[in-house]
Structures are given as structure tokens and as C-alpha cells.
Amino acid sequence: MTKRHIRLALLGLVLIYGITLKVADAVWPLKMPSSSQSFSTLISDRDGQPLRAFADDQGIWRYQGIWRYQVKLADVSAKYIEALLTFEDRHFYSHLGVNPFSLFRALGQNIAGGRIVSGGSTLTMQVARILHPHARTIPGKLQQIFRAFQLEWHFSKTEILELYLNYAPFGGTIEGVQAASYQYLQKPALDLRYSEAALLAVLPQSPSWFRPDRHPKRAEKARNKVLNRLADFKVWSDDDIQKAKKEHVSVWSLKRPMVAPLLSRRMKREHPQSRLIQTTIKSDLQRPLADYIRTYAVGQGERVSAAVMVVDNASHEVLAYVGSADFSHAKRSGYVDMVTALRSPGSTLKPFLFGLSIDDGLIHSESLLTDVPRILTAYRPGNFSKGFSGPVAAREALQRSLNIPFVQLIEAYGDQKFVNRLSHVGQPLKLPGGAASPAVILGGVGTSLERLVALYSALANDGNVYPLTYLKEHDVLQSRRLMSPAAAWITFTTLQGVKAPQGFGFGLSEAQRPRIAWKTGTSWGHRDVWAIGVTPQYTVGVWLGHPDGQPMKKSLGMTVAGPLLFTTFSLLDDRLSPLKMPITVVQKTVCWPDGRSLEMAKQACDVKRLAYTKDGITPLTLRPELGAKRGAEFHLSRQQILVNANTGQRVLRSCSAGPTLQKEITTWPMALEHWLPPKFRRTSRIPGFDSACAALPITRDKLRILGMDDGQIFHILDEDVIKISVRAESKNPDVTWYLDAKPLITNRQSTKIILKTTMIGNHDLIAVDAQGAVGRVQFKVQ
Incomplete structure (x- = not known):
């Protein structure tokens, strides 16, 4: 046979081999995994620490790389790649998928040992076996070799290596180096140290046998074997290898992370295509806060849940998100996210009406409002505190959370206008029946903790409302104006005057402790208690209640939610920087009852007060109650009367006898x-x-109450009851009675009051007829 025939024969064999491979490749194609659906979902904090993980549809824990589905080389520490290639396949970049020398060496070791000691597989062959599992037999090995050739034919070396990074087994249901790094070491694979890289490089050889959470000694011995190989080939320095050997294998148990379970569930639902979601949560704040809330809720009752949010006012990032008191507690409905649940906000909306009314020129901080029984309208709320206060400043009404002055204010501002304003800044209210009413300002609407925190954060952002963000990588946030910087600052400063709960001095002097601008709220029937606080740096929101809407035991925002709010602030690193006063805030001396500045009110100045104003504007005092009317009407404090010039008595022009003169009062x-x-x-x-x-x-301004004297004292014995009949001396039979600012169920001229031992103390009884005449007596029970 000539050389020419030999060359032709060899060429024919190569062609036949190539055609055979081509046909085999077409008949038995590679089974490649899906690029997205085969990955678990990992929710992490701002530093990459796991918060919660969700397995894929098959229950496998396999994590993707940073901001992409597949883990890429750039997502993994170079130390791990060096350890892996040195230990498993030093000639990875030079062979065609199979290393004949490794195969023959493994064959000799297996014959000498009388059992399978080594498979001689390259990394490409290991990937082939992951994609196409087979028995450890000669036919199985031949199939593995064929699949390795297929991989080398279709993919680059980098792509094959990345398949290994994503699908190599690491024990249990963990696949891929990213999942192994998070599960065992609580860190991304990009941050592996030398000892950790060597450990993860050896685990896939025998994942169950070397599993570090169960067999740390075996795992350490195997890791050191890798380190010795790296020393032999001078891949790492002797110093790095010796330091790595001194580290004992210590890993986290394979307990699934559950740091912010409700936020994680929400992020997975809102970003279904993402497999690695990095949030803005600070784990070193989230963990202790969640632990404290779990303990705190126990003291409030077995079915009480709680929710807390912490927001950075500068970045608008959510730093802590505790959606329930205990995620695993069924009686507390821990699976219900109370951060987003729609609830009655109680009095927590009052600061925004206060600020918007300043912008509308209705009030300044010291405007005179009225805390008295309402006569001319069907809506007649009371206060949580006993009694009526009479004349109060707008600032005091907000700090004390008085209901009646704010009903007066929303009637002047407009209830629908108020609702529309909040909706404009992206924080809509849920209206019962779809229509606004004055009850909006006292909690007769639905909103969520999340929306309230976004609104309160505006007080530290010049009145601008920003959407809260939960993702570390996010677009530039666009704000909407709720109120002017001046109104926001005056509201913030007013809320700083609310006293802290007893015992919350932070261990600091009054000058050093953070001045928190805060507000509480309690919904009707004590179903929800709230506390929202703001400093220049942070906004914190707190809610407590029963998720099913059942009432709590006479709980108030001040006494239940307030302590939790201040404890949360104590966990924060607040810089104590003051909120800068805008140049549009002007202090003015104003007058009561007129309401305007001293120079404008002139003689109508019985009481002087120092007020914060926007641009120096000092409006007149609002009229207390407009009946069926809506809108702002102002009280005119200077009244002209006609008097007899000789006697000084009041006269009318129709009945005057002698000289008269005009008198202004x-x-x-x-x-x-x-x-x-x-x-x-x-x-x-x-x-x-x-x-x-x-x-x-x-x-029409006088009404006598008969049956009880003003200042009367009643003595009552244990288990005794005193019944007192009282009557209003009025020509109008329609009389409304109030005991300690709470309306009694009667519209008659007479009523009965039952005194019990539970009523020890001072009390206030008021009767008001339909014409506005008021009678009042104060008494004491002892």
C-alpha cells in the first residue's frame, strides 16, 4: 500500500469519525439546563448577607450570580478558581475534554486497588456527568467521554467552567458554588478566603462524606489535601497556605436564613424574574429589632402582632422591615404582612393637615382653635383625654392630639381636598363608601404603615414625599411636593414638643438626647395603635394590634406603641444633627382672640403668643363651627355696639333715649x-x-344645670352606686349631654348619671342645647 493510499485511508477514517460524531450529536443532543428557571431565589441584605432563600421548583438550592441568571467567573473569587483547577484539572485549558493520561492513571489505580479509586475525569467530564448522570461502569464512562467531546465542541472553556460553577453538587440539595458559599459560609463566592476556597474546591468530590456542617474533621482533612497540592505546584505562597491550614473548618448549619421573611416574600413576588435580589436592609439592625419585637409582643397578649419600619431620610432606603411579631406564630397571624395591611390610622394624619393648613393661610403655629362640644353638626367626636380644653393653640392641639380642633380644621381646609393632596403624592387613602368626610382626620379611612412612614419622612425632606426603596440598585427617585419647607419644618418642630414615654431618656441629658418629632394614633375600638417618629436622619414607624381586627385591651399609641418606637431609635446611630430652619419661617408675636400679628390686631389682643409663621403670614382666627357649611370662615373679634352716653348701658337705635355713642369691644x-x-x-x-x-x-349663651352644684363632692363606698338625676333649664328640649368630653346617650332635657367607685376623681358635666347655650358643672367623686 502506497503512502497515498495510507493518507486517503486515514482521511476516510477521520471523515467517518467526524460524520459519526455529527450524527451522534444530532441523535443524542446535550440536555442543557434552563438559563433562569433552574435557579433558586436568594434575597440578601445590603452587604450580600442572606435574608431568605427560596428553592427552585425541584427543591434544589442553586443561586445565580450578581444581577444575572448564571454565575459567571467574575462572580467567583480567583482563589476558588485556582484551587479548583489545580486540584481537579490542571490541564483544563489544553485538553479536548478528555485527558488520556489521567484516564490511564485512574485505570492503573483501580486495578491495583481492586476497586474504583479514581475516575480520571476532567472538569469537562464532570460537567458531562452532571448533565447526563450514568452508572459507574465502562459503558457509563464511554457515554461520559462522548458527552465531554460534545461539550468541547459546542462550548468554550469559560462556558464549560461556568456550567461547573453553577451545577456542581455540594451536599444535600445544594448545587453550585454560589449556593454553597451562602449556605455554608454566609457570604457570596466572590469574597472567599484561601481556606474557604480550598474547602469548596474539594466538596464536590464527595459532598455527603465531606459535608462540613456534619463532618468538619473530614472536611478539614480534605481541604488540607487541596492546600498541599497548591503548595506543591507553587500556586499560592507558603505563608498563605500555612495561615489557611491554621483555620479550623467552621460553617453555618444548613438552616435556611429567615431574617426578614415577609419582606423577602414580597420582593420575590414583585420581582419574579430575579434570582438574586439585594435589598437595602441592614442585618445588624434587622436581627436585634426583630428579636426585641418578638419579645415585646408577648407582653401585649397572645394574639397581638407588631410591625416596624426604619427608613433613611436621605437615601429613602428601608433599613429594617419587620412585618409581624413572629413569622412562625400562627396565633399572632405572623404570616400577615402588617407593613402593607390597610388599617385605620387613628390620629396619625393630623400633622399633615396641620402643615397643609399653614400653607393654605388658615393657621400659624399658635392660631386659636376651639376644643368644646360641637352643636351645629351631626358629627360630634370626643377626645381620648377627659374633658374639653376650651381655647387651644394649633400647636398644642397637635401635640395633645385633640380631636375637636382638628375636625374644625379639616372642615375649614376641606376633607376631599385633603384626601386628594395625599393621593397626589402617591399615598392614597382607602375611603369607606368612596366619599371623604371630616372623620378622615380621626382615622375614618384605611392606610398602611408603609404609606405613613413615607409621608412622615417628608417632614425631614422639605415637605417632599419620596417613594421608599427596598433595592440597593435602583433608579433615581422622584419626589412630589406635599407641603412647603416652612410648613414641614414648623410641623416637625411642633412634634418635637411631644413628651417622650416615661423612662426613655436614652441615658443622656435633655440637651444631648435625640429630639424625636413623633406622633401616636389609636383607632376606634383600640384596634390599632401607632407611633411614627422622625429625626433629620431617620423615620421609624410602629404598629401594634390584632391582624384580624379584634380590639386590644384599652391600648393607646402613647403607652403601647410609643415605647417600642423609642426603643427602635435607641438601636440607631443617629448623628443628632438639627433640622435646618428655612428662611421662609418667621417668628411673630400674635394675638388672641384676633389671631393676627400684634401690629395688625391692635386692641384685639387679650393674650400674646410667639408663633412660627410661613413668610410672616398671620391669618385671623377661624370660626369654630360652620354647621352644614364647608370652607374657611374667620372670626371677627372687634364688635361695634351702641351704648347710652350717660349710663353706658347698651341700646338699640329703635329704643335709645338720649345721646348715644359707638363702643368697640x-x-x-x-x-x-x-x-x-x-x-x-x-x-x-x-x-x-x-x-x-x-x-x-x-x-342664647346661658343654660343652668339643676340637680348638681358646681364643685360638689360625692362620697361613695365600696361596691356602692350613686344615681343622680340632672336637668337642663332650657326652652329647647333637644339637649346634648357630655360627661368628661364623652357624649351620653340622651337628647332630653333630663338625664341620669350613675357614679361608681371606678370614677374616683374630678369630672366635668356639660349640657348644650340646639341653640348653642351651654351649661357646665364640675364635681368630684371620692
Whole structure:
């Protein structure tokens, strides 16, 4: 046979071999994994630490790389790649998928040992076996070799190595170096140290036998074998290898992370295509806060849950998200996320009405409001505190969370306008029946802790509301204006005047402790208690209650939610920097009852107060109650009357006898008459009618209560009950009665009051008829 024939024969064999491989490749194609669906979902904190993981559809824990489905070489420490290639396949980049020398060496070792000692597999062959599992037999090995050739034919070396990085077994249901690094070491594979890289390089050889959480000694011995190989080939320095050997194998048990379970569930639902979701959560804050909340809720009742959010006001990132008191506690409905649940906000919306009313020119910080029984409207709320306060400043009404002054304010501002304003900044309210009413400001709507925290954060952001962000990588956030910087600052400063719960001094002097601007809220029936606090750096929101809506035991935001709020602030590293006052905030001396500045009010200035104003604007005092009307009307405090020039008595032009003159007097709103010092009352300032005026106008401001004297003391014995009948002396039979600011269920001129031992202390009884006449007696039970 000539050389030419030999060359042709060899060429024919190569062609036949190639065609055979081509046909075999077409008949038995590689089974490649899906690029996305075969990965678990990992939710991590801002530093890459796992918060919670969700297995794939087959229950396998396999994590993707940073911001992509497949783990790439760039996602893995170079130390791991060096350890892997040195130990498993030093000639990976030079062979064609199979290393004949390794195969023959393994064959000799197996014959000498009388059993399978080594498989002689390259990394490519190991990937082939992962994709196409087979028995450890000669036919199985031949199939593995064929699949290795297929891989080398279709993929680059980098792509084959990345398949190994993603699908190599690491014990149990863990696959891929990223999952192994997170599960065993609580860190991404990019951050592996020398000892950790060597450990993970050897695990796939025998994942169950070397599993480090169960067999740390075996795992350490195997790791050192890798380190010795790296020393032999001078891949790492002797110093690095000796330091790595000194480290004992110590890994986390394979308990699934459950640091922020409800936020993680939410992120998985909102980003279904992402497999690695890095949040803004700070684990070193989230963990202790969640532990404390779990303990705190135990003391509130076995079915009480709680939720807390912490937001950075500068970045608008959520730093802590505790959606329930205990995720695994069924009685507390721990699986219900109370951060997003719609609940009644109680009084927590009042600061925004306060600020918006400043912007609308309705009030300044010291505007005179009225805390008295409401007469002319069907909506007649009371206060949580006992009694009525009469004249109060807007600032005081907000700090004390008085209900009636804020109903007066929302009637002047407009309930639907208020709802629309909050909706405009992306924080809509859920309206019962779809229609707004004054009850909105007292919690007659639905909102969530998340929305409230976003709104309160605006107080530290010049009145701008930003969407809260949960992802470390996010677009630039766009804000919407809720109120002016001046209104936001005045509201913030006013809320700083709310006293902290007893015992919360942070161990600091008053000058050093953080001044938190905070507000509480309690919904009707004590179903929800709230506390929201703001400093220039942070906003914290707290909710407690029963997720099923059942009432709590007479719980108040101040006494239940307040301590939890201040404890949360104690966990924060607050810089104590003050909130800078805008140049549009101007301090003015203002006058009551007029409401305007001293220079504008002139003689109508019974009381002077120092107020914060926006641009120096000082509006008149609002009229207390407008009946069926809506909108702002202002009280005119200077009243002209006609008097007899000789006697000083009041006259009318129709009945005057002798010379008369005009007299100007200062009057307070009529509704405040019985709460004013005697010298400010109309009865002290407006003279009686002259005897020449036979037809006297009907006065409607006096009403006597019979059956009880003002200042009377009642003595009551244990288990005793005293029943007292009282009657209002009024020509109008429609009388509303209030005991300690709470309406009694009666509209008659007479009523009965039952005194019990539980009523020890001072009490206030008020009767108001349909014409606005008020009667009041105060008594004591002892």
C-alpha cells in the first residue's frame, strides 16, 4: 500500500469519525439546563448577607450570580478558581475534554486497588456527568467521554467552567458554588478566603462524606489535601497556605436564613424574574429589632402582632422591615404582612393637615382653635383625654392630639381636598363608601404603615414625599411636593414638643438626647395603635394590634406603641444633627382672640403668643363651627355696639333715649364663652340693655344645670352606686349631654348619671342645647 493510499485511508477514517460524531450529536443532543428557571431565589441584605432563600421548583438550592441568571467567573473569587483547577484539572485549558493520561492513571489505580479509586475525569467530564448522570461502569464512562467531546465542541472553556460553577453538587440539595458559599459560609463566592476556597474546591468530590456542617474533621482533612497540592505546584505562597491550614473548618448549619421573611416574600413576588435580589436592609439592625419585637409582643397578649419600619431620610432606603411579631406564630397571624395591611390610622394624619393648613393661610403655629362640644353638626367626636380644653393653640392641639380642633380644621381646609393632596403624592387613602368626610382626620379611612412612614419622612425632606426603596440598585427617585419647607419644618418642630414615654431618656441629658418629632394614633375600638417618629436622619414607624381586627385591651399609641418606637431609635446611630430652619419661617408675636400679628390686631389682643409663621403670614382666627357649611370662615373679634352716653348701658337705635355713642369691644368666639376667664367673657364686656329698651334680644349663651352644684363632692363606698338625676333649664328640649368630653346617650332635657367607685376623681358635666347655650358643672367623686 502506497503512502497515498495510507493518507486517503486515514482521511476516510477521520471523515467517518467526524460524520459519526455529527450524527451522534444530532441523535443524542446535550440536555442543557434552563438559563433562569433552574435557579433558586436568594434575597440578601445590603452587604450580600442572606435574608431568605427560596428553592427552585425541584427543591434544589442553586443561586445565580450578581444581577444575572448564571454565575459567571467574575462572580467567583480567583482563589476558588485556582484551587479548583489545580486540584481537579490542571490541564483544563489544553485538553479536548478528555485527558488520556489521567484516564490511564485512574485505570492503573483501580486495578491495583481492586476497586474504583479514581475516575480520571476532567472538569469537562464532570460537567458531562452532571448533565447526563450514568452508572459507574465502562459503558457509563464511554457515554461520559462522548458527552465531554460534545461539550468541547459546542462550548468554550469559560462556558464549560461556568456550567461547573453553577451545577456542581455540594451536599444535600445544594448545587453550585454560589449556593454553597451562602449556605455554608454566609457570604457570596466572590469574597472567599484561601481556606474557604480550598474547602469548596474539594466538596464536590464527595459532598455527603465531606459535608462540613456534619463532618468538619473530614472536611478539614480534605481541604488540607487541596492546600498541599497548591503548595506543591507553587500556586499560592507558603505563608498563605500555612495561615489557611491554621483555620479550623467552621460553617453555618444548613438552616435556611429567615431574617426578614415577609419582606423577602414580597420582593420575590414583585420581582419574579430575579434570582438574586439585594435589598437595602441592614442585618445588624434587622436581627436585634426583630428579636426585641418578638419579645415585646408577648407582653401585649397572645394574639397581638407588631410591625416596624426604619427608613433613611436621605437615601429613602428601608433599613429594617419587620412585618409581624413572629413569622412562625400562627396565633399572632405572623404570616400577615402588617407593613402593607390597610388599617385605620387613628390620629396619625393630623400633622399633615396641620402643615397643609399653614400653607393654605388658615393657621400659624399658635392660631386659636376651639376644643368644646360641637352643636351645629351631626358629627360630634370626643377626645381620648377627659374633658374639653376650651381655647387651644394649633400647636398644642397637635401635640395633645385633640380631636375637636382638628375636625374644625379639616372642615375649614376641606376633607376631599385633603384626601386628594395625599393621593397626589402617591399615598392614597382607602375611603369607606368612596366619599371623604371630616372623620378622615380621626382615622375614618384605611392606610398602611408603609404609606405613613413615607409621608412622615417628608417632614425631614422639605415637605417632599419620596417613594421608599427596598433595592440597593435602583433608579433615581422622584419626589412630589406635599407641603412647603416652612410648613414641614414648623410641623416637625411642633412634634418635637411631644413628651417622650416615661423612662426613655436614652441615658443622656435633655440637651444631648435625640429630639424625636413623633406622633401616636389609636383607632376606634383600640384596634390599632401607632407611633411614627422622625429625626433629620431617620423615620421609624410602629404598629401594634390584632391582624384580624379584634380590639386590644384599652391600648393607646402613647403607652403601647410609643415605647417600642423609642426603643427602635435607641438601636440607631443617629448623628443628632438639627433640622435646618428655612428662611421662609418667621417668628411673630400674635394675638388672641384676633389671631393676627400684634401690629395688625391692635386692641384685639387679650393674650400674646410667639408663633412660627410661613413668610410672616398671620391669618385671623377661624370660626369654630360652620354647621352644614364647608370652607374657611374667620372670626371677627372687634364688635361695634351702641351704648347710652350717660349710663353706658347698651341700646338699640329703635329704643335709645338720649345721646348715644359707638363702643368697640373685643369678643372671643361664642363657643368658648364658658371656658374663658371671667374678664374675657362677653358677659363681662358687653353691658346690659338700658331700661328704655323694653324688647330685649333673646340671649342664647346661658343654660343652668339643676340637680348638681358646681364643685360638689360625692362620697361613695365600696361596691356602692350613686344615681343622680340632672336637668337642663332650657326652652329647647333637644339637649346634648357630655360627661368628661364623652357624649351620653340622651337628647332630653333630663338625664341620669350613675357614679361608681371606678370614677374616683374630678369630672366635668356639660349640657348644650340646639341653640348653642351651654351649661357646665364640675364635681368630684371620692
